[in-house]
Amino acid sequence: MVKKEPIWTRPFISLFITNITVFIVFYGLVTTLPLYAIGVLNRTDEEAGLLMTTFLLSAIVVRPFTGKILDVAGKRKMLWIALVLYLVCTVLYYFIKPFEVLLVLRFLQGIWFSIITTAALSIAADIVPIRRRGAGLGYFTMSTNLAVVLGPLIALYVIQSYSFDVLFIVLSMLMVVGVLMSISAPVGVITEKSLVKNKLKIGDLFEKEALPVAILGSMIALSYASVLSYLSIYAQEKGLLTLASTFFLVFAAVMLLTRPFTGRLFDEKGPKYVIIPGFISFAIGLVLLANMDAAVGFLVAGAFIGFGYGALVPSFQTLAVQSTKHERSGYATATFFTFFDTGLAIGSYVLGLIAIHFGYQYVYLTSGALVFVVFVIYMAIERRKSQKHVSDLVS
Numbered sequence: 001m002v003k004k005e006p007i008w009t010r011p012f013i014s015l016f017i018t019n020i021t022v023f024i025v026f027y028g029l030v031t032t033l034p035l036y037a038i039g040v041l042n043r044t045d046e047e048a049g050l051l052m053t054t055f056l057l058s059a060i061v062v063r064p065f066t067g068k069i070l071d072v073a074g075k076r077k078m079l080w081i082a083l084v085l086y087l088v089c090t091v092l093y094y095f096i097k098p099f100e101v102l103l104v105l106r107f108l109q110g111i112w113f114s115i116i117t118t119a120a121l122s123i124a125a126d127i128v129p130i131r132r133r134g135a136g137l138g139y140f141t142m143s144t145n146l147a148v149v150l151g152p153l154i155a156l157y158v159i160q161s162y163s164f165d166v167l168f169i170v171l172s173m174l175m176v177v178g179v180l181m182s183i184s185a186p187v188g189v190i191t192e193k194s195l196v197k198n199k200l201k202i203g204d205l206f207e208k209e210a211l212p213v214a215i216l217g218s219m220i221a222l223s224y225a226s227v228l229s230y231l232s233i234y235a236q237e238k239g240l241l242t243l244a245s246t247f248f249l250v251f252a253a254v255m256l257l258t259r260p261f262t263g264r265l266f267d268e269k270g271p272k273y274v275i276i277p278g279f280i281s282f283a284i285g286l287v288l289l290a291n292m293d294a295a296v297g298f299l300v301a302g303a304f305i306g307f308g309y310g311a312l313v314p315s316f317q318t319l320a321v322q323s324t325k326h327e328r329s330g331y332a333t334a335t336f337f338t339f340f341d342t343g344l345a346i347g348s349y350v351l352g353l354i355a356i357h358f359g360y361q362y363v364y365l366t367s368g369a370l371v372f373v374v375f376v377i378y379m380a381i382e383r384r385k386s387q388k389h390v391s392d393l394v395s
Helices: 010-039 045-073 075-092 099-127 130-161 164-184 208-237 241-268 272-290 295-322 326-358 360-394
Strands: none
Touching: 010 045, 010 075, 010 099, 010 130, 010 164, 045 075, 045 099, 045 326, 075 099, 075 164, 099 130, 099 295, 099 326, 130 164, 130 241, 130 295, 208 241, 208 272, 208 295, 208 326, 208 360, 241 272, 241 295, 272 295, 272 360, 295 326, 326 360
């Protein structure tokens, strides 16, 4: 019997904790900064929306370059630098009041966020056992899944019980923990080629082998933008706003409970055994959400979406990393996140237009239909791969 190589090593746990603190700050600010802009800074809803747009814009612009940056400067070194600067940005929320300066701060923090998330996932991909990479990266993604719930819960509790200034202090303290935990982060894979500062080439911006998976991931992100950006407004419209936090609790609980099973299934049986049920569950959840009128339907939809999203995104992240050479994991990770962030940004805008002209029900029906289209594309790709494999065996 072959002994399984461990995933939960000390470096992996340190990275896990660092990543969860980064995303708690991210989701905590995403949830509360619009309220801060409107309630404290007396800004409009449209101006408040710029806080998210500006953050995503900087992340999208910088992402393509992060693979090269990590390759030249080193993954661990850039992780440390970006974490410290991300912490500085978090602290500055306490001091900065002019809205225009706040937008600049959001843009800068988006830069460090894109470098941190790319470096952390790339190092995680380097240190987990290759044969258990599906499970390992799935477990690592759980840190993000936990932050989806913890970030908004912590942030909303603090501003309701205390103030925004206290929130900025709490988030800064969390980031101090994240920075300290990163000290034991490993270097990651280094090659001789990565030590040479070559001129910037198109291959340094995008990993060609990861592009097909990244494009599919961007379409999943576009659909997920309906949940990330508009769920609270839709819940309020349906008179279920008090259950919005419970929705995310169910969403995260299902992801966390099914992750060990789906990660093992990915490694032992193959990606399609996780991805196909993920597509079906995600589409069903979005359609249920579009047609829900009561609390039970709302939470059941959250469970289906939680399983679908939790199965699809880690699987596509892993496929992106596996599509290329081990030393190119940073480029593959950056490529995936570039397209994923772009999908979120486009989705937030396009689905917002659908909401204005047709209503939120059509936002979720459109998202569900898009997931079905991506499912058909994925199945066509898998069928072509199978036919090619059979042809190669015959020849």
